[in-house]
Amino acid sequence: MAAVLKLGFIGGGEMGGALAHAMRKFRPLVSTSRNNRNLEIVRKCDIVFLCVRPRDIAAVAAQVKGELKEGQTLVSIAAGQSVAKLRRLFGRKARIVRVMPNLGVKAGLGMCAVAKTAAPSAGRVCELLSLCGKVAVIPEKDFDAFTAVAGSGPAYFAYMLAAMGRGGAKLGLKPADSARFALQTMLGTAKYLEASQASVDKFIDQVATPGGTTAAGQTALDESGRFAEIVEECLARCAARSKELGR
Ligand SMILES: NC(=O)c1ccc[n+]([C@@H]2O[C@H](COP(=O)([O-])OP(=O)(O)OC[C@H]3O[C@@H](n4cnc5c(N)ncnc54)[C@H](OP(=O)(O)O)[C@@H]3O)[C@@H](O)[C@H]2O)c1
Missing domain, CATH: 1.10.3730.10 (ProC C-terminal domain-like)
Structure with a gap:
């Protein structure tokens, strides 16, 4: 994968920080509520990981929606947030890929699920996630069960x-x-x-x-x-x- 790929993380807490660390060779930009680089990240990055808590997603969407570019990839790891709901919040320009990781990523032994999608960038997201463990592509309807077994x-x-x-x-x-x-x-x-x-x-x-x-x-x-x-x-x-x- 080209090391020039520009990655960004909106949310650099437990999980966003762990994923960003695993993908550090891409020198990702990381935003928190304190440094709030969300707009810069959306302007500069090809793939943006959305790693805030579910309750903060709507505020991030309101802030960045207008800056999203056609075909840009938005990867959400937020528990319970469906692709349909994320599309409502972020609009239709960005390609949404829904992922559920677990904290095994901190040891390079994560178990991540990627929701089956037609988004062409999903394969690239799987490659990125394989840097920190195993990856399974599963139907989105199985995400609640996957969250119970692996996410939590x-x-x-x-x-x-x-x-x-x-x-x-x-x-x-x-x-x-x-x-x-x-x-x-x-x-x-x-x-x-x-x-x-x-x-x-x-x-x-x-x-x-x-x-x-x-x-x-x-x-x-x-x-x-x-x-x-x-x-x-x-x-x-x-x-x-x-x-x-x-x-
Ligand atoms: N933890 C897990 O084991 C786990 C497993 C699977 C999925 N997830 C999902 O991962 C997501 C993050 O969980 P977490 O455990 O990593 O939470 P966390 O440790 O609380 O991290 C949340 C991060 O979001 C940042 N943030 C909040 N509002 C923001 C905003 N408006 N703009 C930019 N950054 C903002 C926080 O920054 P500040 O610290 O500066 O406020 C913090 O860096 C959740 O949606 C959760 O469902 C977590």
Whole structure:
């Protein structure tokens, strides 16, 4: 991809900052509410990433709409904001590409979704996102579900990690050791599952031999049936909020 491509980020917080860092070879221009270079970015850049919170999108649209050029690409990462809504706000000149990243991009291990679109620049956006992890092109109707599993997913895995750390500490480990052991275990599990392509259910059976220690612990997860239910409920509420933000 030509390194002369001009990239801009409106919003340089947690996610915009991480994406801009991953794409730093393009020397992107980054705007925040403090330096407010939004107009300069829209005037100068071929691809503009819109990385403000959903509640700030309308204000940015009102500010930059008049400066957008025919065929310019506007990439929105905002939760719940549909392409149709973004078109209403930003007009029809810019090509809108809707993306949902996750914070794995900070480690080069992001999982990003790009909504299927006819916009010719979508392929280029996928290439850019592949600088910070994996990219999947999915129908826009699946964005709320993707947001639940991947966009917000890092926080849910971290929640489990924190519970494992606290659980180990209750059994007598030093809290910092317990947290470290749990993190390495999560990392090893994810890396092994990815490298082996093993089915997750088979993997659980491999670890949990009948009558063994793992199986004894697993009874607590299985007995009430609540663990799977709680996870499903968590994802359902996240997806519902994503839908609600789009109204
Ligand atoms: N965080 C995640 O894990 C995650 C995951 C997937 C998608 N997203 C999406 O990413 C977007 C940003 O989330 P975030 O977590 O990065 O939020 P954040 O850390 O609060 O960052 C928001 C950024 O927008 C800037 N900003 C606000 N109003 C602006 C304006 N009018 N012009 C220019 N910049 C402005 C803020 O600048 P100041 O700091 O100067 O106010 C800040 O740099 C959201 O739409 C969210 O749905 C986030």
